[in-house]
């Protein structure tokens with residue numbers, strides 16, 4: 475039973491990482507295993523919209539023609555039972571690394587022969603660590619994008635600086651619940 479958590483913050487000890495670790499802690503306590511993957515450390519190019527019609531090999535072959543870390547990340551998704559996207563809230567929205575990753579992923583996930591993504595359980599976490607505004611808007615946006623990727627979105631968890639301690643408890647319980655429901 476494996477969980478992969480894609481963290482869209484550079485801070486290894488930041489709020490988004492803490493929220494991710496709380497979820498993973500509950501998951502591991504209930505018998506699962508998993509890892510955190512920090513997206514800003516990786517090479518994820520933006521989508522180049524290769525052809526004039528906006529498509530490219532993502533549509534014809536279900537793979538991107540760019541050579542970067544995307545194939546490794548897609549294999550991590552395919553090898554997991556549950557995929558988590560944890561983003562800090564920037565301007566009431568997703569972080570840039572989370573967006574670049576999902577902009578590319580949704581195209582690949584749409585390919586008719588793509589296996590191992592459609593129907594996979596996914597969960598989103600959005601952490602607004604500043605004034606606290608924008609967390610619920612961010613979860614709405616992230617949830618829609620994950621649904622476009624054809625994930626089975628099991629939950630979306632907004633957190634803000636002011637309620638982070640409470641949400642860490644909720645996330646730990648959510649990790650246990652996920653492990654017991656897979």
Ligand SMILES: Cc1cc2nc3c(=O)[nH]c(=O)nc-3n(C[C@H](O)[C@H](O)[C@H](O)COP(=O)(O)O)c2cc1C
Nearest residue numbers: 483488489490562564565566602603604605606607
């Ligand atoms: C470019 C930028 C935009 C931000 N926008 C918001 C925001 O809309 N709402 C908010 O509460 N915090 C905002 N913040 C603060 C971050 O959410 C906060 O620093 C958060 O703790 C970052 O996550 P981390 O601790 O995992 O690095 C912003 C920070 C940055 C760098």
